[in-house]
Amino acid sequence: MSPINAKLNAFPVFMRIDGEAVAIVGNREEALAKARLLAQSSAALRIIADDADPDLLAFIAVSGAVHVDAAYEVAHLQDVALVFAASGDKALDRRVAEDARRLGIPVNAVDQPDVCDFFTPALVNRAPVAIAIGTEGAGPVLAQMLRVRIDRMLSPSLGRLAALAASFRAAAEKLPKGNRRRRFWSDFFAGAPAKAIEAGDHAQAHGAALELLSADAPARGHIALV
Numbered sequence: 001m002s003p004i005n006a007k008l009n010a011f012p013v014f015m016r017i018d019g020e021a022v023a024i025v026g027n028r029e030e031a032l033a034k035a036r037l038l039a040q041s042s043a044a045l046r047i048i049a050d051d052a053d054p055d056l057l058a059f060i061a062v063s064g065a066v067h068v069d070a071a072y073e074v075a076h077l078q079d080v081a082l083v084f085a086a087s088g089d090k091a092l093d094r095r096v097a098e099d100a101r102r103l104g105i106p107v108n109a110v111d112q113p114d115v116c117d118f119f120t121p122a123l124v125n126r127a128p129v130a131i132a133i134g135t136e137g138a139g140p141v142l143a144q145m146l147r148v149r150i151d152r153m154l155s156p157s158l159g160r161l162a163a164l165a166a167s168f169r170a171a172a173e174k175l176p177k178g179n180r181r182r183r184f185w186s187d188f189f190a191g192a193p194a195k196a197i198e199a200g201d202h203a204q205a206h207g208a209a210l211e212l213l214s215a216d217a218p219a220r221g222h223i224a225l226v
Contacts (some may be wrong), residue, residue, distance in 0.1 A: 010136045011118055017043040017081055025072050025096045026086035027052040030110045032059055034084045039063050048076045048130050074099040084120075096114040113137035122147035126159040128166070161189065161205075168209055175213075187188045187212050 020043055024034050027060035036059065038045055045065035049056060052069070060067045068076055072092065077083055083100040085093035085107060097115040100107035106117040113119070113136070121132035122143035131150055133143045155161075165188060175181040188209060190196070196205035 008043040012132060017041055020081035021046050021079055022082045023077055023080040024084045024086055028088050032056045034086045035059055038102060048072050077103055083107040108152055124151050129158055129162045136203050155198060157197050161194055164205055171213055
C-alpha cells in the first residue's frame with residue numbers, strides 16, 4: 001500500500017483515567033519507566049512488585065503509588081482500568097495480559113506488541129494539552145526523537161494558556177457562531193492573552209481575554225471595485 005493511503009492499525013484516543021486505578025506489574029526498570037509515564041496523569045497507580053528495585057521503591061515512596069509487595073496474582077487486577085505488564089519476564093507478562101483480557105481490561109505488555117491492546121506513546125505534556133506520538137510499536141526511538149523536536153517547539157506556558165481558555169469557554173459560547181467566535185479564539189491564542197501568559201502575567205492575560213470578549217468590532221476586510 002502506498003504511504004499516502006496507509007491506514008492506522010491502532011487508532012489514537014485519549015482515555016479518561018482521573019482517579020481510576022491503573023496496575024503495573026513488574027519490579028525492575030521496565031515497570032519504573034511505565035510508572036514514570038503514568039505519573040504524569042491523575043490515575044491512581046497500583047504497582048505489583050515483589051523484590052522491587054531500589055529505584056522503583058524510591059519512586060513509590062515519592063509518588064504515593066500503592067505498592068503491592070507480593071508475587072503477581074490475578075486478584076491484583078481487581079477494579080483497575082488499565083494494566084501494564086512490565087516485568088521483563090515474557091512468560092509472566094503474557095500471563096498478565098491473558099488475565100487482563102479475560103477480565104475485559106485493556107492491557108499493554110512491554111516489547112510484546114502481539115499481546116498489546118494498546119500502545120503507550122511518546123508524550124509531550126503541557127497539561128491539559130497533550131501530544132501523543134505513536135508508531136504502533138514499530139519505532140519507539142523514532143517516536144522519542146519526534147517527541148524531543150515537538151517539545152522544543154512548544155512554549156512551556158501552553159498548558160496555562162489552555163487552562164485559561166477553558167475558563168472562558170462558557171462565555172465564548174455566548175458569542176455569535178461563525179466568524180465572531182472564531183475571531184475571538186484566534187485572537188485569544190495568538191494575541192494579547194497568549195503574550196501575557198508567556199510573560200507570566202496571568203492577571204493581565206485574564207483582563208486581555210475579557211477585552212476580547214467584550215469587543216464587538218467587525219472583522220476587517222476590503223472591497224475592490226473593478
